[in-house]
Amino acid sequence: xxxxxxxxxxxxxxxxxxxxxxxxxxxxxxxxxxxxxxxxxxxxxxxxxxxxxxxxxxxxxxxxxxxxxxxxxxxxxxxxxxxxxxxxxxxxxxxxxxxxxxxxxxxxxxxxxxxxxxxxxxxxxxxxxxxxxxxxxxxxxxxxxxxxx
Amino acid sequence: xxxxxxxxxxxxxxxxxxxxxxxxxxxxxxxxxxxxxxxxxxxxxxxxxxxxxxxxxxxxxxxxxxxxxxxxxxxxxxxxxxxxxxxxxxxxxxxxxxxxxxxxxxxxxxxxxxxxxxxxxxxxxxxxxxxxxxxxxxxxxxxxxxxxx
Numbered sequence: 001x002x003x004x005x006x007x008x009x010x011x012x013x014x015x016x017x018x019x020x021x022x023x024x025x026x027x028x029x030x031x032x033x034x035x036x037x038x039x040x041x042x043x044x045x046x047x048x049x050x051x052x053x054x055x056x057x058x059x060x061x062x063x064x065x066x067x068x069x070x071x072x073x074x075x076x077x078x079x080x081x082x083x084x085x086x087x088x089x090x091x092x093x094x095x096x097x098x099x100x101x102x103x104x105x106x107x108x109x110x111x112x113x114x115x116x117x118x119x120x121x122x123x124x125x126x127x128x129x130x131x132x133x134x135x136x137x138x139x140x141x142x143x144x145x146x147x148x149x
Numbered sequence: 150x151x152x153x154x155x156x157x158x159x160x161x162x163x164x165x166x167x168x169x170x171x172x173x174x175x176x177x178x179x180x181x182x183x184x185x186x187x188x189x190x191x192x193x194x195x196x197x198x199x200x201x202x203x204x205x206x207x208x209x210x211x212x213x214x215x216x217x218x219x220x221x222x223x224x225x226x227x228x229x230x231x232x233x234x235x236x237x238x239x240x241x242x243x244x245x246x247x248x249x250x251x252x253x254x255x256x257x258x259x260x261x262x263x264x265x266x267x268x269x270x271x272x273x274x275x276x277x278x279x280x281x282x283x284x285x286x287x288x289x290x291x292x293x294x295x296x297x298x
Contacts, residue, residue, distance in 0.1 A: 022261060023178040028178065056288075070260075132285060133282050135280045
């Protein structure tokens, strides 16, 4: 069941809940792993395919959905002697998904740990200081975790 | 293709990447929407089914996966005159997914907006002040968004 045609033609804004709307665009494993690889610098179909081991037909469909959703943009490139191909690059909307990926990463490192310890820590560009996600109020003051509202 | 038996028997820790491990447990739309409903207070099979419109067989499989993953716990209850049934409750590991849901919610409200505006804002328990997710360094100082590392 592919939703690529639907999301390309019309963003799925029919749900009042923003979580539901986000997941209609992103809610299966491959989409978020493609976005993870894009953050790591992967741009080419073969790069995503080799990194993820995802079947080519699924990768084609997911890339089309993410381009249609405005998360990735497609650019043309041509290697010497080869036909023109597409590369895929995060848009501003795609870059804004960093919060989602870091939230998943922090949760996975705490609750589904790797036997060898965390592999990737999120660090501040330039200083390489470790950074983490926290809740803050409108004055920027950190708010401790609470039970669900 | 169900992974519920696998995740019940053995957490999928084979991937070095914490994002991949998290998505092996959570990476499709229904699982995260079930967790969203659990945060809103839904506990019964019929409540999840009626809220989400998810087919019963998929809901049964996803609830089993989330219980096996330690995100939800199953408790027994019995209405007068009815057979014993199960209810589903977030564990500590499930409550820790709030960051992931809020990251998805903030992204959806910004990039896949609802025509009527945001429906749910995240507020601090007690004061009802608005809260948001930000990156901070180890001293708790907010770090501005940066390009991907």
